[in-house]
Amino acid sequence: MSDSVLAVDIGGTKFAAALVGPDGDVRTARRVATPPGGDAHTLWKALDGLISSVVGETSPTGVGIGCGGPMTWPDGAVSPLNMPGWRAFPLRERLAARFPGVPVRIHNDAVCVAAAEHWRGAGAGSANMLGMVVSTGVGGGLILGGRLIDGGTGNAGHIGHVVVDPDGPACGCGGRGCLEAVARGPGLAAWAVEQGWVPGRACGTASGAPHGTAERSGGARGREAAAYVEATAATGRQLALDAAAGDGIALAAMRRAGRAVGLAVASAAHLCDLDVVTIGGGLSQAGPLLFEPLEEALRAHVRLEFARRVRVVPAALGQDAGLVGAAALILAADRYWSPGS
């Protein structure tokens, strides 16, 4: 048996797998595009093939899996929102059957990212940390007292559904004014299009002009904007690029996102007495354009001494974070794995 674990990171756009050494060092890592529209079998075959190519003759000492939610936990029957082919798919069970005799553990992908940033990333050395991913969705994981917090059903860390604007935009969860509704890339891009944003106009990196308007409105125009965002390059990443190039509306969108994240972090810092918050994901690439309004909103709302000490830092591990965190479920189980098996 080797000294490596197999780490698997399942996302809507790609599958990743790697052998990870005891210190969290990512060895053989491979990625494939998630088969678009794949049914359960197609998705599984793609994953199975990827894993075979990574594992080769190695016998991993365990398997850690990060996967988009929702899922039953710790059983690991997964129904990732953006992978309709898997509904209550017994992912953990399938991998346990493929790797008998070793622990096979699964957690939410954003929880794995948080565990990774705490174990080997920007939150290392802190005992009380929120790890956030601000991207197509807004997710997170919570470490308190030096240990990963699962909550009653493995869903602790859902910072994306902390309410930042009670009368704000409708959220995909069915609620209203969640951080995710405001700050997720597509939501932010839709808002910017409503304000008249023309993606790429500022820096020539994309084309296609919307029938934009600076007048804010909801209803039909909001849906049009969302459809436009779906169909074009009007993504959160493009928004960050345009903001960097000085586009006024894109800058306003970054302020909107930063403020919303800052408010949610303020609430989390008060509730959990946090040392540090790490922020990764596509939108965090905007750097100061996101972090400055974030800090401004945060500092306006954390005034008690204990809350003021919270530090907000960019995540450190990049695209490997999900793999490192999945591996941590096995390699640093004393901190990141609480259930029985």
Place this chain on the structure above:
Amino acid sequence: MSDSVLAVDIGGTKFAAALVGPDGDVRTARRVATPPGGDAHTLWKALDGLISSVVGETSPTGVGIGCGGPMTWPDGAVSPLNMPGWRAFPLRERLAARFPGVPVRIHNDAVCVAAAEHWRGAGAGSANMLGMVVSTGVGGGLILGGRLIDGGTGNAGHIGHVVVDPDGPACGCGGRGCLEAVARGPGLAAWAVEQGWVPGRACGTASGAPHGTAERSGGARGREAAAYVEATAATGRQLALDAAAGDGIALAAMRRAGRAVGLAVASAAHLCDLDVVTIGGGLSQAGPLLFEPLEEALRAHVRLEFARRVRVVPAALGQDAGLVGAAALILAADRYWSPGS
């Protein structure tokens, strides 16, 4: 040595002390009014006398203390907001000197209430609980994975400073739109007075009519309302009575408070994946007048399956909660005490 611990509960209006048996049974309990405006020595003498009268010839096996914040923790130098006579007063150290050879432990009073409700109250049997106190302030404590969560400085559980209205009223903490700013009794009463509330008009339980107005305003009139609240019977408790008697403005105030609490609970449920939230304190006496709007706001904002399962229940232990929770720091230390000593 007896089988009892000494529990001490230090508040702005009263000091309480009790001997508490191994199962959390409150034996000899006594209360005295907090000496108003007392200096450090006066406050200590009052507490010392109270403790002597409770302890008698008993040798407690430990001492648990709940005290209003802020404090250094776990050292226990206390600076309770509403007791100016104690600033960095070494309360834990004084009691440790008085009871040598046994553990002497301190925590925030609201944290003690949460521990009590989890150990012996409305949250018993749950592993993931937020215990709230909605009264002159709004405080709380957090139990996750069956253990009391301290956070980095012992301040986890500050649900009162979760942001429920980013552009809302200024908060005593220096921030804005905190739950406490909206829902604390005096804040709520001031809001009601601004709306034209005449305390006791609905049920004849108080007298004195303000120069009320149904027009909402801030600034000078807001300060006038706050001063009026200070000087009269315009308390949260009176507001609850008037709401029960059908006063329209008092009812609106209860809806305002309930909605704010519901929003904060929604955020906490998402972040911490809670099983149950217990709500105690003066305002919770309003019963359905508070809990119905609370549930309405909560249910509008928790839509994901894991979050929908959160239950909100009235606290069960009443005025003994603080004592029971202080005792739990000693008697159930495996769950409620994490630091070294």
